Amino acid sequence: MSFNRYNTDDSVISSETVVRGLWSGDNYTLSTFFTSSGYTEYYIDSYQGNPTTTTASVQFSLQYGHINGSGSTPINPIIQGYSPSRIIYGQYRNLVYGTETDNFSFDGGTTTAEQIYIINISRTQYKQSIHPGSLNLTLKSGSATISLTDDSATTSLTRFIGENRIFYIISGSSGNAYTSSAATSPYYGVMLPDMGIIILDASGSLTPYIQAASLVTSSANNSLKLFASISSSAAAGNTGFQLQSEETVSSRYFFTRVKNSEFNYTTNPSIIDASGNLLYNTLINNPQTFITTVGMYNDNNELLAVAKLSKPLVKDFTKEALIRCKLDYWFFYVFKDNLILNQT
Numbered sequence: 001m002s003f004n005r006y007n008t009d010d011s012v013i014s015s016e017t018v019v020r021g022l023w024s025g026d027n028y029t030l031s032t033f034f035t036s037s038g039y040t041e042y043y044i045d046s047y048q049g050n051p052t053t054t055t056a057s058v059q060f061s062l063q064y065g066h067i068n069g070s071g072s073t074p075i076n077p078i079i080q081g082y083s084p085s086r087i088i089y090g091q092y093r094n095l096v097y098g099t100e101t102d103n104f105s106f107d108g109g110t111t112t113a114e115q116i117y118i119i120n121i122s123r124t125q126y127k128q129s130i131h132p133g134s135l136n137l138t139l140k141s142g143s144a145t146i147s148l149t150d151d152s153a154t155t156s157l158t159r160f161i162g163e164n165r166i167f168y169i170i171s172g173s174s175g176n177a178y179t180s181s182a183a184t185s186p187y188y189g190v191m192l193p194d195m196g197i198i199i200l201d202a203s204g205s206l207t208p209y210i211q212a213a214s215l216v217t218s219s220a221n222n223s224l225k226l227f228a229s230i231s232s233s234a235a236a237g238n239t240g241f242q243l244q245s246e247e248t249v250s251s252r253y254f255f256t257r258v259k260n261s262e263f264n265y266t267t268n269p270s271i272i273d274a275s276g277n278l279l280y281n282t283l284i285n286n287p288q289t290f291i292t293t294v295g296m297y298n299d300n301n302e303l304l305a306v307a308k309l310s311k312p313l314v315k316d317f318t319k320e321a322l323i324r325c326k327l328d329y330w331f332f333y334v335f336k337d338n339l340i341l342n343q344t
Contacts, residue, residue, distance in 0.1 A: 003297060004262070011254045019131050022121070022243040023059055024048050028134070030059060031240035033231040041072050041219045042084045043120075044227050059125060060241075063118040064202065064222035065089030067103060070215040071115070071222045085222075092118055092199065096192065098162055106168070106201045107186035115202035115213055116189075117226045121243070123196060128247035130193035132167055133175030136242035137198075139209040140233035146209045147239065149173050150191045154183040167191045169200065193246075200226075251328050256294050256307075258321040264289055288316045294325055 021028035035044055036051040043063045049056035064071060069086030076082050094100055104113040121130065132152035139146050150167035153175030159166050169189035170177050177183035189200035200206060202213050202222070210229045214220035234240040264287045271279050278284060290312035296305040307325040315321060 002263070003301070004257075006254060006256075010257070011252055013250060013252050015248055015250045017246060018249050019134075019244050019246050022125050022130065022134070022245040023241075024057055024125070028244060029240050029242050031234045033227065033234065033241075035224075035227065039224070041221055041223070042088070044223045046227060046230075057124070058122050060122060061118075061120045062223040062226050063088050063092075063120065064213060064226070065092060065116045065118065066213075066215070067112070067114040071213055071220045073219045088118070089116060092116070092197075095195070096161055096164070096197075096199070104199065104201075106189060106204065111186075113201050113203060117200040117202045117210070117223070119198040119200070119226075121196040121198075125245065126193075126196040126243070127245045128194075129165075129245070130191065130196060131244035131246040132165075132191075132193055134242065134244035135169075135175075135191060135198070136173055136239050137230070138233040138238040138240070139206065139229040140236060140238065141209050141211055141229055144208045145233060145236075145238060146171060146206070147173055147178075148188055149175055150193075151175065151177065151183055151187075161192070164192050164194050167193070169198070249328060251326050254296065254325040254327070256321075256323040256325055258291070258315065258323070260317055260320045263291070264316055286316065288314065291315050291321060291323070294323055296325070 020026045023030045030048060032048060034047040034050055034056065036047070039045065043061050045051075045058045045061050047056040048059050064085055065088035066072075066085040067089050069081035069083035072083040072085040074080070074083045089104075090100060093103060096104075104116055105111060106113055132150055135148070135150045137148045139148065148169050149172045151170045151172075152167050154170070154172075154177050155167070167190065168185075168187035169191060170187060171182040172178045186204060187201075188204070188206055189198065191198045202210070211225040213222040213225065230241060266283075266287075266289050271283065273279055282288075292309055292312050294307040294309075295303055296307070297303055305325075305327060307323070309323070313321055313323075
């Protein structure tokens with residue numbers, strides 16, 4: 001076996017942004033919503049199909065948080081307000097702001113949002129980030145409905161909290177506000193695309209479209225109220241839940257150059273008889289091969305990658321070949337102690 005070494009100018013790295021439907025099967029619209037019977041007051045997992053089947057997978061999770069711990073059963077009755085809803089509020093406050101002193105506000109900091117709903121998109125679904133402008137979410141309670149989107153198309157500046165981009169949730173469609181006033185404060189919530197999180201104001205102007213959260217000091221299943229608003233809207237024929245994922249794919253191209261004097265003789269032993277003579281005389285004066293595969297090896301002659309041609313390429317002393325091989329990188333995402341392998 002003979003090898004040709006790649007030169008430094010025989011390869012180039014290219015990156016491109018790939019946008020696709022976020023939900024399972026690369027679907028843009030999620031219109032069916034299922035929960036398992038084992039959901040808790042802490043969170044609810046939403047599936048695209050019956051969770052008892054092997055094809056169902058978690059698409060997103062819903063949680064409810066309260067700054068003072070209302071709306072959930074106290075973990076320790078002796079400690080007032082020490083409940084799951086308070087822990088969830090503090091968890092996301094620390095996750096978003098990086099502190100325990102900054103509270104959520106959706107009107108520029110004038111008013112503290114004491115209650116929040118969290119839509120946490122599954123890491124396997126949104127890949128690297130949510131694509132801004134792709135959010136369309138319709139909520140319904142009774143006869144009242146509202147369509148929500150992010151404000152990516154109405155703002156000229158990209159806002160950040162720490163290292164994370166942030167967009168406000170407004171009344172509109174595909175990143176555009178329905179009216180000019182809808183694009184101004186107070187907002188219905190925020191979307192953090194790089195974290196896969198949507199946070200909604202549970203105590204403000206969304207209350208007509210979501211059954212009001214209960215503030216009792218016992219299990220109120222407030223997350224289930226948001227789930228009912230999302231699922232009932234889709235069941236009524238509205239848009240459903242639309243999102244796209246966005247990720248940067250890095251590819252490396254190798255240009256495999258085959259000169260006219262190279263790789264013209266086959267190494268297949270079947271062309272030689274028992275006496276060591278060629279079975280086909282035409283191969284003596286006019287040797288010919290068919291290129292079907294390019295193998296890439298390291299310095300220890302270990303095979304690292306294989307590129308297959310769509311059809312055999314005829315090669316002889318009168319022909320040269322330039323074969324472009326593309327390697328797409330694999331990305332590893334670490335989230336909640338789970339290692340997820342994603343091929344682009």
